[in-house]
Amino acid sequence: MPVPLHFQTLAELADRLAKREISSLELTRAVISRTEAVEKSVRAFNSRDAADALAQAEASDARRAAGQSRGPLDGIPVGLKDVIAVKDQPLTASSRMLANFVSPYDGTVTTRLRRAGAVLWGRLNCDEFAMGSSTENSAFHPTSNPWDLTCVPGGSSGGSSAALAAGEAIATLGSDTGGSIRQPAALCGVVGLKPTYGLVSRFGLVAYASSLDQIGPMTRTVEDAAILLGAIAGHDERDSTSLRVEIPDYRAELAGRRGPWRIGIPREYFGAGLDPEVAAAVERAVEYYRGLGCEVRPVSLPHTEHCLDTYYIIATAEASSNLARYDGVRYGHRSTKAKDIVDLYFQSRAEGFGAEVKRRIILGTYVLSSGYYDAFYLRAQKVRTLIRRDFLDAFRGVDVLLTPTSPIPAFKLGEKTDPLAMYLCDIYTIGVNLAGLPAISVPCGFTGTGLPIGFQLIGRPLDESGLLAAAHAYDRVHAWGRKTPSL
Amino acid sequence: MSLSPSSPSATCYEAVIGLEVHVQIKAASKVFASVGTGYGHEPNTLTDPVVLALPGALPVMNKAALDAIIKAGLLLGCRISPVCKWDRKNYFYPDSPKNYQISQYDLPVCLGGEVEIELAGPSRNVMGEHKRIPLTRIHLEEDVGKLSHGTIDSLVDYNRAGTPLMEIVSEPALHSAEEAYAYLTSLRATMIYGGISDCDMEKGQLRCDANISIRPVGEKKLGTKVELKNLNSISFVRDGIAHEIRRQVALLERGGVITQETRDYDGTTGTSQSLRSKEEAHDYRYFPDPDLMPLAVDEAWKERIRATCPELPFHKQRRFLEQYQLPYTLTSVLVWDRALADYFEEAAGLCGKAQAAGNWIVNDLLRELGNAKATLAECRVAPRQLAELVKLVDAGTLITASAREVFTEMFATGDDPGVIADRRGLKSAAADGNELEQWCRDSIAANPKALAEFKAGKDSAINAFKGPVMKAAKGKANPKAVDETLRRLLANS
Structure with missing residues (x-):
């Protein structure tokens, strides 16, 4: 049986659109009808606008007919996490606070996707303000893992990973502050790339932790990730943290770089808490690389044990300030019970934010407070420097680092009630954000009960080309991301 | 304190x-x-x-x-x-x-x-x-x-x-x-x-x-x-x-x-x-x-950025006191408005009479601007024109009272002072030496008493000749020229 359109890869569909075997309208209709069929059980979307998507698809087909195709993304339905601004579409960050907010502007990645001709499709669910690892912190509804509807899809970009795995989009964008692209990618059996900090503009991304947030692609194959990254990466005047770098043709570079790579295995990433089935699948991936002639050697990232603490100081400090703008004054949820302006702040924020968001705002406010700043925030920044140094030291001897993406496969919805247990889901992904490095999660098999597993490759700063090539060397042969769940 | x-x-x-x-x-x-x-x-x-x-x-x-x-x-x-x-x-x-x-x-x-x-x-x-x-x-x-x-x-x-x-x-x-x-x-x-x-x-x-x-x-x-x-x-x-x-x-x-x-x-x-x-x-x-x-x-x-930094008011004031020998009161008006100070320097440079230019600006220009509720930027009198006015007065071509009249019109019309003076017939007659000399001769001839007093050493007696000259000149004679001509003629008579 041929693979239905909604489960094909971006590269394949681009090829078929270019050959006029299919139209964007046909493809977009297929994705929409698939979504209508499975969304009731997956619940990956916060909102979607089929009429708008179909109009974009028609425009794409018209361009192509006029010989003005904009490249491989032209006509491809791409879903966006509901923290990325799309003009005239809701932008909720899965929060009650922004439940009725409609963005009056396009974020930079949105503009770039439009310029590449992509069909922007839907607003994808996530943990509220991207804070969480299961998408259960969404104020609206949880999202199910398409491989097991009783399990979480990971988070915070769980809507993005679930929609992709369920065939409700051809590719999606997520955002990653401590693992929020890679962990849900691993849990849903798709590819997720967090680019080097500063490679992709954050303008139009609802800020959680500014010094850690990055937007990145989630796709079925590494090749697809290379295509999508190429469309969104590059310097942006509107983001002061955006890097002035040349953007190579990532997809073309995949073929040019064949390794072998020197692969480092950080011993701190294979300790207690790692699920044996995950460990075994990752070990098989390592063996594959060894078989390609890659040199695999153990390395050490000695400050790994401090990553989680450091992250929860820096990220919450920045969040406490970033989320101060949600006050009910200019937009967003405004309490009707308020007696005065201070009460308006209290009531609106009490009603508008969920428990995890409040927890992080309180933590962040605390660590920045007079008398605590030096002991917490300043110290965390110093440790952050040490963590980055660990990685850069390791990269003196190896080209990439290989680790599990998540210590465990998808867990049951409602299973993790202790916030600390939830925080541990990101133990292998957080260091990468603190160090500002690029990293990719590549699907590498399934557990005995059929839950996806992913491994993580971590690259040198701005070496997305090398990272993608190394990941592609595995993925082009194994292609676990092409497997489809039965829904 | x-x-x-x-x-x-x-x-x-x-x-x-x-x-x-x-x-x-x-x-x-x-x-x-x-x-x-x-x-x-x-x-x-x-x-x-x-x-x-x-x-x-x-x-x-x-x-x-x-x-x-x-x-x-x-x-x-x-x-x-x-x-x-x-x-x-x-x-x-x-x-x-x-x-x-x-x-x-x-x-x-x-x-x-x-x-x-x-x-x-x-x-x-x-x-x-x-x-x-x-x-x-x-x-x-x-x-x-x-x-x-x-x-x-x-x-x-x-x-x-x-x-x-x-x-x-x-x-x-x-x-x-x-x-x-x-x-x-x-x-x-x-x-x-x-x-x-x-x-x-x-x-x-x-x-x-x-x-x-x-x-x-x-x-x-x-x-x-x-x-x-x-x-x-x-x-x-x-x-x-x-x-x-x-x-x-x-x-x-x-x-x-x-x-x-x-x-x-x-x-x-x-x-x-x-x-x-x-x-x-x-x-x-x-x-x-x-x-x-x-x-x-x-x-x-x-x-x-340094290349765009102007001289500061107090520095300018010290320089004005030194370079132009202006009295403190003039500097304390001129230096606090950068455009006014620049205006002054341009006019002073063109006429070479800094204090006179400064007085015109501080007394007359600012008064007219105040009356008109206008700013210097709106002023129709260019520094060059003010300098010309100073020069006309200095050369004796305009007497002070006429110059004030000319200035008022300059302020209103933006015309050059020479043009206004001509138009209104305010220029001193000094330029016409022959006519002036004749009026002086007539005046001396008509007043032998004063002539005798002058010859006897009473210098102020010369003033007695000036009135008739001015009258003949309809007030337009350059007083300096009148004085010089009378002395020359008296010395020879």
Whole structure:
């Protein structure tokens, strides 16, 4: 049986659109009808606008007919996490606070996707303000893992990973502050790339932790990730943290770089808490690389044990300030019970934010407070420097680092009630954000009960080309991301 | 300054004042957004996603604002920090769209520096004492929006939010309300001179808070300070500080204790009231803004700005006194308005008669401008034309009374003085030597008595000949030429 359109890869569909075997309208209709069929059980979307998507698809087909195709993304339905601004579409960050907010502007990645001709499709669910690892912190509804509807899809970009795995989009964008692209990618059996900090503009991304947030692609194959990254990466005047770098043709570079790579295995990433089935699948991936002639050697990232603490100081400090703008004054949820302006702040924020968001705002406010700043925030920044140094030291001897993406496969919805247990889901992904490095999660098999597993490759700063090539060397042969769940 | 006690046994107190002055930078766009700045626009029209702090919006530094603060720093002799960074000052208030203000905490653009001030002299003709008031720092931040309070609700206008704002912090080195007044006057002139700000206090382009304490004369330790806010004119600053010093002295003399607090001064009633005590002070939770990168200010950048720095008023005044030998009163009018000083220098240079040019400007030009409620920029008399007028008077072609008449018409029409004098027949007849000589001969011939007196050595007798000459010339004879011609003829007769 041929693979239905909604489960094909971006590269394949681009090829078929270019050959006029299919139209964007046909493809977009297929994705929409698939979504209508499975969304009731997956619940990956916060909102979607089929009429708008179909109009974009028609425009794409018209361009192509006029010989003005904009490249491989032209006509491809791409879903966006509901923290990325799309003009005239809701932008909720899965929060009650922004439940009725409609963005009056396009974020930079949105503009770039439009310029590449992509069909922007839907607003994808996530943990509220991207804070969480299961998408259960969404104020609206949880999202199910398409491989097991009783399990979480990971988070915070769980809507993005679930929609992709369920065939409700051809590719999606997520955002990653401590693992929020890679962990849900691993849990849903798709590819997720967090680019080097500063490679992709954050303008139009609802800020959680500014010094850690990055937007990145989630796709079925590494090749697809290379295509999508190429469309969104590059310097942006509107983001002061955006890097002035040349953007190579990532997809073309995949073929040019064949390794072998020197692969480092950080011993701190294979300790207690790692699920044996995950460990075994990752070990098989390592063996594959060894078989390609890659040199695999153990390395050490000695400050790994401090990553989680450091992250929860820096990220919450920045969040406490970033989320101060949600006050009910200019937009967003405004309490009707308020007696005065201070009460308006209290009531609106009490009603508008969920428990995890409040927890992080309180933590962040605390660590920045007079008398605590030096002991917490300043110290965390110093440790952050040490963590980055660990990685850069390791990269003196190896080209990439290989680790599990998540210590465990998808867990049951409602299973993790202790916030600390939830925080541990990101133990292998957080260091990468603190160090500002690029990293990719590549699907590498399934557990005995059929839950996806992913491994993580971590690259040198701005070496997305090398990272993608190394990941592609595995993925082009194994292609676990092409497997489809039965829904 | 020591404050005299109200009774002989009481202590003499010294006031210690530090000023925090906010100056809006004149810039086309906001400090972290590309939308324009301005005053008096429809509320909330000078906004964009960044100014309104919409989800996902990010700040981007406006380099023109940084140029301006570097210029301010260079003009005031500050050290320009080689690296400056941006910090978030966190507090909730509806005029602050992000509920944090982007400011600078530990690495301001400018450190140190000083403001030269002049205190009132013994009379307005005599230069007063000069002092140099040291500055602590100048940093850049964003202005907030404006609230207007109704009876049941409050409205907020974000047009002003994000306008680049400098905070200029002085050391606690001022000791009287008059010094504070002189400080603000000088600082304001410097900012206007540099084209950094228009410093219109009515439009909130310059705002001042004062930290005031008093201590017994001779005491080294500072007293408890009170912050005075909402001093929205330079006179209110002076009056408010004087009032606060009196309040503190009276309080101590009654045996009271000064508490650290912020007080609001009402300039119209001349009273103040407590806004908040120290216990209610905010914890601003400053931390480096992760959305903005630290910025290196290199030598080349500083040099580029330095090349645009004008001569400061006091430097100009010293030069005018020296170079043009102007009296102090003229300089004290000319130097405070950069355009006026430039006007003067151009006219003085063209006519070579600095004091005459200065007098024309200070007495006549400013009077006419005042009457017409016009600015120098609108003035139709070019410095070249004023210089020509000075030259005409100096050459004797115009007598002073006629020159005044000519000037009035120059001001009204913008025509050249020579053209006006011709048109109105005001030029002295000196040019026609033969005619003048004949009138002089006639006058001498008609008055033998005066001739005899003159010959006998009574020099003033010559005046008796001048009247008939002037009458014959219908008042247009050049008095100098008349005098010279008469003497020549008298010597030969």
